[in-house]
Amino acid sequence: MAFDMSRFGTSRWVKTHPNGVYTHGSTEPVLSVLDVRGFELRELFLIGINDSCGTLIFPHESRAENAAAALEPAFDTRVSLFGNRDGHDLWAATYTRRALDGTTLSPFVTDLTLKDGTVLIRDGRWVR
Known part of the structure; x- marks a missing residue:
């Protein structure tokens, strides 16, 4: 028997959707892509850090x-193997x-310049 994904739906921060889909955080972009590409939205837990990852x-x-x-x-x-639960x-x-x-692109750090003026990341890309 497979793991019951409803166990992820016990937090007040988690939103419950039909077919055993549970989400936390930013979800619209990735769920839309999956839906448009024919992936069946069922039995999953999505942790959306932001729109990009x-x-x-x-x-x-x-x-x-x-x-x-x-x-x-x-x-x-x-x-990857996320872990073992129950x-x-x-x-x-x-x-x-x-x-x-x-x-x-880096979803967190979009621009990084050192004090000496060396640019390390510009527009989410490492500068070589």
Whole structure:
């Protein structure tokens, strides 16, 4: 028997949707992409850090792999074992939005200049 995803819906900060979908944080961009690309929105927990990055948690590795494939190439994705909860493995598809040129932008630090004037990050991209 698979892990009951409703266990994620016990916090007041988590929003409950139909079909066992639970979300926390910024969710609209990634849920829209998944829906448009035909990924069935069921049995998942989405932790949306901001509009550009987050993690989707699934009770099965195959669902995590399929979600990652549905998000490519608009998002850079990585699938990994999220952890074990109540004897069940949970799988994560971590995503970060890509720019139109295919580079992955930093979703947190968009510009970083040292005191000596050296620019390290401009518009979310590392400057070489």
